[in-house]
Amino acid sequence: MNFLWPQFLWLALALPVLVLLYLWLLRRKKKMAIRYASLSIVRDAMGVGQSVRRHIPPLLFLLAMATLVIAAARPLAVVMLPSNQQTIVLAMDVSGSMRAADVQPNRLAAAQNAAKSFLKELPRTVKVGVVAFAGSAQVAQLPTTNREDLVTAIDSFQLQRGTATGNGLVMALSTLFPDAGIGIDDFAPKSMQRGTPIEQAGKDTKKDFVPVTPGSYTSAAIIMLTDGQRTTGVDPLDAAKMAADRGVRVYTVGVGTVDGETIGFEGWSMRVRLDEDTLKAIANKTQAEYFYAGTAEDLKKVYETLSSRLTVEKKETEISALFALGAAALMLLSAGLSLLWFNRIL
Structure with missing residues (x-):
């Protein structure tokens, strides 16, 4: 895949920083939490599924940010488009x-x-x-x-x-x-x-x-x-x-x-x-x-093939809008799941 603005890919270096920030917030939150007599009681109350769920919205948000970085670099791809x-x-x-x-x-x-x-x-x-x-x-x-x-x-x-x-x-x-x-x-x-x-x-x-x-x-x-x-x-x-x-x-x-x-x-x-x-x-x-x-049937198929070849063609075109759309969908999904499971956004 080629990019019109490949220099924007350097923004991807910010993604590990976001991961470290998330891990730091989790650790800080754990220190501030009320200490229970037995942590096993907390784990039993939350359940394995609840523990996994808490990480899904942030992960989706991180994927959305990565997708936005790619969109900012203006990616190019060879796709089938209507011929001129x-x-x-x-x-x-x-x-x-x-x-x-x-x-x-x-x-x-x-x-x-x-x-x-x-x-x-x-x-x-x-x-x-x-x-x-x-x-x-x-x-x-x-x-x-x-x-x-x-x-x-x-x-x-x-x-x-x-x-x-x-x-x-x-x-x-x-x-x-x-x-x-x-x-x-x-x-x-x-x-x-x-x-x-x-x-x-x-x-x-x-x-x-x-x-x-x-x-x-x-x-x-x-x-x-x-x-x-x-x-x-x-x-x-x-x-x-x-x-x-x-x-x-x-x-x-x-x-x-x-x-x-x-x-x-x-x-x-x-x-x-x-x-x-x-x-x-x-x-x-x-x-x-x-x-x-x-044969006559072969000839008909040839013209059908030519019709499809001449009405569509492969072109290298910018697909940054598709990545931006994907990023927006991931962000909405992340926010929606967070509201559904925890009554908050992230």
């Missing part, structure tokens, strides 16, 4: 391989159902955006708190060819930071970037971006779901580095077959294989986690 996560972007794979039925009723339908259940679990104050990616990436729904609009966007997914996981991640980042000028062109050679030389010079003169610690941006997160390998577009690890430099966590979810499966789509036959290594690397680079979902 305000925006979550779902980047969902809508490539042709998502029609595979190894996840019932098929991968896409299972992903849609799980995503809609995920929306129900989130607090209404959290904004959610939706990005769909296949051979390219598009924003299906800008971040909003309107759950009906989000459900409509998720239900409107159309399967397409190709898997550009990197593009989906870049589009999700662009959705989170609309004024940052993030785009696919950022990953192209300068000679191939769009715009006139004057426009490109203008980009170069913009204030340089300063990377932050990966995972440090707690106001937003990205959840990327895919079932295949990248076949086109931006390298997903390059896109992950862009997310890491902005402190955004990217939670990755892999669905379908790890070993690979041949699937037909629009007259084409394709071999799809889940690229777990890349998905794990994306999650690790951004200080997030990777989840594998082999």
Whole structure:
């Protein structure tokens, strides 16, 4: 346990002094007491229980003082608190391989159902955006708190060819930071970037971006779901580095077959294989986690887990108020027992 004001812990040295003072008062009281012919008569009259009781209120008072000393030092502890996560972007794979039925009723339908259940679990104050990616990436729904609009966007997914996981991640980042000028062109050679030389010079003169610690941006997160390998577009690890430099966590979810499966789509036959290594690397680079979902039930559990992870988080926070409350309770108990047993306070 850490303390904001550890110097106040020196007050604990006063506790032994209080103990010595209590023992001195007991001894003084014994000397002033009326002497009986036989002390055994007094002991028999008081009983063992009565003798023990007389020390309980002072002991509780001493514990209360020790607790107050800790409270004065302003202790810190890591506790679970509501997250300040305000925006979550779902980047969902809508490539042709998502029609595979190894996840019932098929991968896409299972992903849609799980995503809609995920929306129900989130607090209404959290904004959610939706990005769909296949051979390219598009924003299906800008971040909003309107759950009906989000459900409509998720239900409107159309399967397409190709898997550009990197593009989906870049589009999700662009959705989170609309004024940052993030785009696919950022990953192209300068000679191939769009715009006139004057426009490109203008980009170069913009204030340089300063990377932050990966995972440090707690106001937003990205959840990327895919079932295949990248076949086109931006390298997903390059896109992950862009997310890491902005402190955004990217939670990755892999669905379908790890070993690979041949699937037909629009007259084409394709071999799809889940690229777990890349998905794990994306999650690790951004200080997030990777989840594998082999069935529809697994996928639902993954989203339930993500919902709980994104709505609460571990934080180091001051808990001096809890110690102060505990000290007050101990003092009240001490005074109450003393009044009940001896008709006096201590």
